[in-house]
Amino acid sequence: MQRLAFDKIEASGHRNVRGIHRTTFEVTREEELGRRGTCIIAVAASKAASHLDQELKRSLKRGARLRTTIRVGNLCDVIWGIGSTALNIESTTSLVFRKSDFIDDRTVCLNCDRSASDIDRRIISALRSPETKMSMELETFQ
Numbered sequence: 191m192q193r194l195a196f197d198k199i200e201a202s203g204h205r206n207v208r209g210i211h212r213t214t215f216e217v218t219r220e221e222e223l224g225r226r227g228t229c230i231i232a233v234a235a236s237k238a239a240s241h242l243d244q245e246l247k248r249s250l251k252r253g254a255r256l257r258t259t260i261r262v263g264n265l266c267d268v269i270w271g272i273g274s275t276a277l278n279i280e281s282t283t284s285l286v287f288r289k290s291d292f293i294d295d296r297t298v299c300l301n302c303d304r305s306a307s308d309i310d311r312r313i314i315s316a317l318r319s320p321e322t323k324m325s326m327e328l329e330t331f332q
Contacts (some may be wrong), residue, residue: 194254194330195246202321206273208306209283215269215306216296217326218284229306231260231317232324236283239281240296241311246330247279254330256299258287258302260313260327262263272301298328 208216212231217233218227250256250273258269263290271287281296291300306314317323 191331194249194332195241195243197237197246198324199237199328201235201326203317203319203324204233205318205320207231207314207317209309209317211306213289213305214286214297215304215309216284216286220283220326227234230314231306231309231314235285236282237285239279239285239296241282242298242328243278244309246328249273249330250299251275251277251280254332257329257331259327260309262313262316262322265310265313265316267304267313269302269304274300
């Protein structure tokens with residue numbers, strides 16, 4: 191497997207992180223989170239979909255595989271998904287990773303093997319604290 195592109199995002203936890211959505215997970219640049227945002231796992235992200243590395247976006251739009259590595263302290267979880275020629279990756283607010291093939295401007299990848307409810311519960315618990323910092327590494331592969 192050959193790596194095509196890489197990007198990294200930093201974000202923070204929030205007291206209302208629930209991480210129980212069964213088909214998506216989301217990271218947002220917004221700083222506030224209501225109780226209804228069950229897919230949002232982190233806020234105050236350093237980037238949204240439109241801010242991702244241009245080569246990463248190009249490779250996703252060509253259907254590359256995406257490995258997303260979530261790190262919180264010593265904890266780590268990995269999610270795999272795929273890109274699509276139908277992606278536009280234009281949101282200036284958030285990034286959404288989907289188990290389905292639904293696409294909107296926030297969608298970064300499709301057919302993910304995990305959603306918010308599948309992410310290591312220790313990571314989700316840690317992200318319920320605003321002091322918790324999370325990093326996400328996004329890597330595309332051919």
